[in-house]
Amino acid sequence: MSVQRHGLSVGMERTNGEFFLSVRVCGKLTHRDYRAMVPILESAIAGVDNPRINVFFDATELDGWEARAAWDDLKLGLKHGRQFNRVALVGNRRWQELSTRVGSWFIGGEARFFEDQAEAMAWLEEAA
Template sequence: MTIKRHGLAIGLERTGEQFFLSLRVHGKLTHEDYQSLAPMLESAMEGIEDPEIDVFLDARELEGWQARAAWDDLKLGLKHGREFRKVAILGNQRWQQLAAKVGSWFIGGEARYFEEESEAMAWLESSP
């Protein structure tokens, strides 16, 4: 019997109008994952005129998205895309590198792919 591991760890920090969102994914992202993530993000940004969001996504154990979750991801990007300043995707697959390039088309800032966590964090902490 094979056990499929799934999980989404979410961390959200705020300093003034700037947010740091940390996501670690195991398995496939689900609609339920977005049902947890979206309200948390929207509640944290409530009342802030021009929020800026930096994201660290550890996708090394990400296996993809369920179809409905992919739709949720697109909706989240369309609604808040201009608020994303930097998105660092830590991965180990060619498709994740491509996802970072495509993701940049849908956000106001920049998305980059990294294979080393220290490089991803250094880029996120650097000035724009």
């Protein structure tokens, strides 16, 4: 019997109109994950004119997306993409790096792939 791990951790901090979103995923991202995560983001930025969002996305234990979750990710990018300032995706697989490049097409800011968490955080802090 194999054990399939799955989990999603979301954190949100706000300093004036700037936001820091931290996401850590284990296993495969699901539609249900987006149904949990998107309201947190939308509630946090509600009523803020021109919010700027920096994202730290730990994908080191990410196994991929369900098809419906990939669609959810695209919709999130189309709806809020201009509000994303910097997205740092930390991973360890080539397809994650390619996903970061494709995802950058749907945001107003920058997205970069990192293999080192400290380098990702340093890059995000430059934007503050």
